Amino acid sequence: MQPDQHEIELTVNGSxxxxxxxxxxxxxxxxxxELGLAGTxxxxxxxxxxxxxILLDGDPIRSCLMLAVQANGRALATVEGLxxxxxxxxxxxxxxxxxxxxxxGYCTPGILMTMTAxxxxxxxPSEDEVRxxxxxxxxxxxxxxxxxxxxxxxxxxxxxxAP
Amino acid sequence: MKPAPFKYVLAxxxxxxxxxxxxxxxxxxxxxGGQSLIPAMNFRLARPSVLIDINALTSxxxxxxxxxxxVRVGALTRYRALERDGEFLKSCPLFADALxxxxxxxxxxxxxxxxxxxxxxxxxELPALAVAMQARMRIRSxxxxxxxxxxxxxxxLLTTDLASDEILVDITYPVLxxxxxxxxxxxxxxxxxxxxxxxxxxxxxDEERRCTSVRLALCGVSETPVDAGxxxxxxxxxxxxxxxxxxxxxxxxxxxxxxxxxxxxxxYQRHVAGVLVQRAIRTAHQRISHAA
Numbered sequence: 465m466q467p468d469q470h471e472i473e474l475t476v477n478g479s480x481x482x483x484x485x486x487x488x489x490x491x492x493x494x495x496x497x498e499l500g501l502a503g504t505x506x507x508x509x510x511x512x513x514x515x516x517x518i519l520l521d522g523d524p525i526r527s528c529l530m531l532a533v534q535a536n537g538r539a540l541a542t543v544e545g546l547x548x549x550x551x552x553x554x555x556x557x558x559x560x561x562x563x564x565x566x567x568x569g570y571c572t573p574g575i576l577m578t579m580t581a582x583x584x585x586x587x588x589p590s591e592d593e594v595r596x597x598x599x600x601x602x603x604x605x606x607x608x609x610x611x612x613x614x615x616x617x618x619x620x621x622x623x624x625x626a627p
Numbered sequence: 628m629k630p631a632p633f634k635y636v637l638a639x640x641x642x643x644x645x646x647x648x649x650x651x652x653x654x655x656x657x658x659x660g661g662q663s664l665i666p667a668m669n670f671r672l673a674r675p676s677v678l679i680d681i682n683a684l685t686s687x688x689x690x691x692x693x694x695x696x697x698v699r700v701g702a703l704t705r706y707r708a709l710e711r712d713g714e715f716l717k718s719c720p721l722f723a724d725a726l727x728x729x730x731x732x733x734x735x736x737x738x739x740x741x742x743x744x745x746x747x748x749x750x751x752e753l754p755a756l757a758v759a760m761q762a763r764m765r766i767r768s769x770x771x772x773x774x775x776x777x778x779x780x781x782x783x784l785l786t787t788d789l790a791s792d793e794i795l796v797d798i799t800y801p802v803l804x805x806x807x808x809x810x811x812x813x814x815x816x817x818x819x820x821x822x823x824x825x826x827x828x829x830x831x832x833d834e835e836r837r838c839t840s841v842r843l844a845l846c847g848v849s850e851t852p853v854d855a856g857x858x859x860x861x862x863x864x865x866x867x868x869x870x871x872x873x874x875x876x877x878x879x880x881x882x883x884x885x886x887x888x889x890x891x892x893x894x895y896q897r898h899v900a901g902v903l904v905q906r907a908i909r910t911a912h913q914r915i916s917h918a919a
Contacts, residue, residue, distance in 0.1 A: 468634045487635035487678070488628050490669070509629055510666035511734060523707070523736040529665045530737070533635055534658075534680065578733065599818040600731025 472536040476501065477545030485532045492516040494532035495542060503543040503573050507602075514601035517574035518542050524581045543573035546580065555625065556580050559618035560611070567605035575601045575611060583619050587626065591616060630668035637680045641687065644679050645769040645794060651677045652791040658682070659703060659742035662734050687741070687796065690715050699799045702741020710735065718802040720914075721759065721827050724811035725752040730819045741795045744780070747787050747851070750821035752813065754781055755852040759827035759844035762800045768793040777852075784850040804840070807831040808914035810907040813847070814899050816890055822847035823891045824900040828859075828907035830867060832915055838862045841908070843875070848885040848900050855879050855904070867912045875908060876901040 468487040473480070476499060483498050490509070495501045495518070507515035509528045516527040519541035546554040553561065556579050566572045575598065582597040583589070589597065594615045595608070603611060638644035648655055655677035656664060667673035681687065687703035690712055698718050700709070706729055709715060709722055716723040729735055729743075729752060743753045744764070757764075757777035764780050766773050769792060780788050789795065803809055813825030824847045831840040841859040844852050858878030862871050885896035 468632065470635065486628065486632075488630040488632055488668075490629060490665075493628070509669050511662060511730075514731070514733065517733050520736070524733045525736050526662075526733050528669070529661055529734075531635070531658075531661075531665070534661075534682065582732070596727075596818065597732065600733050 470533045470536070472533055474535045474537065475539040477541055483532075487531065487533050489532045490528050491518075491530040491532045491535055492527040494535070495527060495540075498532070501542050501544050505570055505573055507570065507574075512602070513571070513574075514578065515571050515574040517577045517601065519577055519581055522581065524578045541577070543576050546576060554580060555621040556583065556615070556618040559614040559621065563610045563614035563617060565606060565611040565614035566603075571601055571603040571605075575603070579615055579618070583615070583622055587619060587623050589615075589619055594619075629671075630665075631671055631674045633668075633675055634677045635680065636677065637683055639683065641681075641684055641767065641794075641796075642769070644681050644684065645767060645792070647677065647679050648794065649769045649792040655679055657742075657745075657794060659745075660705060660738040661742075662730070662738040663742065663746045663748065681794075688739075693799065696802050697799050698802060699797050700740055701797050702739065702744075702795045704740050706735035706738050706740070706743075707732075709740065719760070719800050720803055720809045721756050721811045721829070724809075725756055725813075725825075725827070728752055728811075728813050728815070728819070728822070728825070734819075740798065744798065745787055745789060745795050747781055747783075747785050748821075749784060749850050749852075750825075750847040752811065752822065752825055752827075752846055755825060755827050755844040755846035756811065757798065757800075758852040758854050759829060759842045760800050761842070762798050764798050765796045766793050767796045772796075778854055781851040803829070804831050806833070806915060807840075808911040810910040810914065812903050812907045812910070814903065823888075824848050824885070824896050824903055826900065826903040826907040828904070828911045830862075830908060830911045830915065832867070832912075836866060837864055838867055839864075841875075843879070843904065843908075845879070845883065845900055845904075848883045848896055853883055855882055858882050859908075867908070872905050872908050876904040879904045 473482045505515040507513035511526045511529045518527045656675040658680045688701045762777045809829045811827045813822040829842040843855040843859040880901045887893040
């Protein structure tokens with residue numbers, strides 16, 4: 465069988481890309497191997513662990529459960545786009561650093577993408593709501609407590625920063 | 628690459644999608660949200676030779692009211708759109724309880740109601756809701772259109788009444804009747820996991836607070852959603868008392884024959900189902916009291 469190739473155009477973190485992809489290439493593999501954006505991590509590759517979470521037109525999704533060809537014409541955001549151009553960390557990144565919310569760091573990009581979208585939509589969550597929002601991202605190192613602390617702190621920082 | 632090779636076609640219209648499906652039959656699969664199909668393809672449990680992407684068919688998405696007392700949901704409507712539609716959740720309150728149990732927000736941003744129902748996972752919540760609410764599914768093929776009831780739609784484990792050239796187009800649900808209450812509950816080992824057992828209950832009372840209708844359906848305890856209406860019928864014409872609820876739960880435990888799984892023995896599933904029946908009916912009933 466001839467490889468089934470498709471030309472796609474998309475935006476990732478504000479940069480425009482045009483590539484030819486095989487139809488069976490997952491979006492997660494496309495980001496890592498074709499665009500060199502290896503910050504999006506690949507864990508289970510069947511939608512359970514959340515490591516590959518990115519934003520599709522602003523909404524968090526599993527990039528391992530979408531084909532690259534389906535991203536044609538869409539705008540994506542990955543962890544590489546969170547910090548400012550000058551290198552200043554996003555409040556959610558800064559809070560993870562301050563509260564030791566990561567050890568091995570494998571789950572971290574997915575958690576950052578899930579939670580930046582969540583906190584933008586829910587600026588004043590309770591701790592229970594943060595745990596619920598985190599339920600689709602598995603971490604095997606920190607036991608979640610520091611991640612929850614970081615998110616409560618990040619929410620407060622983001623509220624202060626908002627006009 | 629995880630999935631086996633396939634030919635990808637972005638359908639430009641429903642007729643285009645149906646013509647492709649008629650041509651390729653079981654070799655082709657429709658790609659909606661992909662939250663069940665893509666994992667199966669990543670494991671190579673599913674190896675379609677043609678993937679018909681229906682995501683551009685926006686006419687298949689959305690919620691409308693074809694006539695009073697009914698809500699129609701397009702098959703391509705995503706869980707998130709349902710979750711964010713307060714008017715819909717008020718009309719069909721079982722969804723307000725059930726949607727948060729479906730995996731996680733990242734999955735709900737992509738997954739569609741039509742994909743969910745067509746996949747017919749035995750542990751899934753929405754098939755049980757469709758049976759409890761006596762929804763009607765509209766099905767199309769290149770040859771024509773037909774409508775089936777939810778109880779006829781679910782044929783077996785991961786199997787529906789859909790023929791190889793057909794697609795589920797939309798689902799029509801009745802709006803919750805006056806003096807009614809609804810509740811969905813489930814038990815899973817972790818938030819978002821597959822249900823060990825789940826129960827959807829709807830109770831309607833007359834002005835004397837006697838029961839005129841009880842709908843009861845379960846997920847996770849059989850190969851298809853279980854319509855437990857027969858076990859609940861003893862409540863009809865009576866007040867909703869603790870004894871009546873206990874009798875319904877006992878009837879449901881006799882009715883179901885769960886096969887058990889790695890997380891739960893059949894006896895445990897049967898026990899949990901009974902407890903959930905009690906709680907769901909009690910809560911549905913309380914919700915009427917609060918509203919009236």
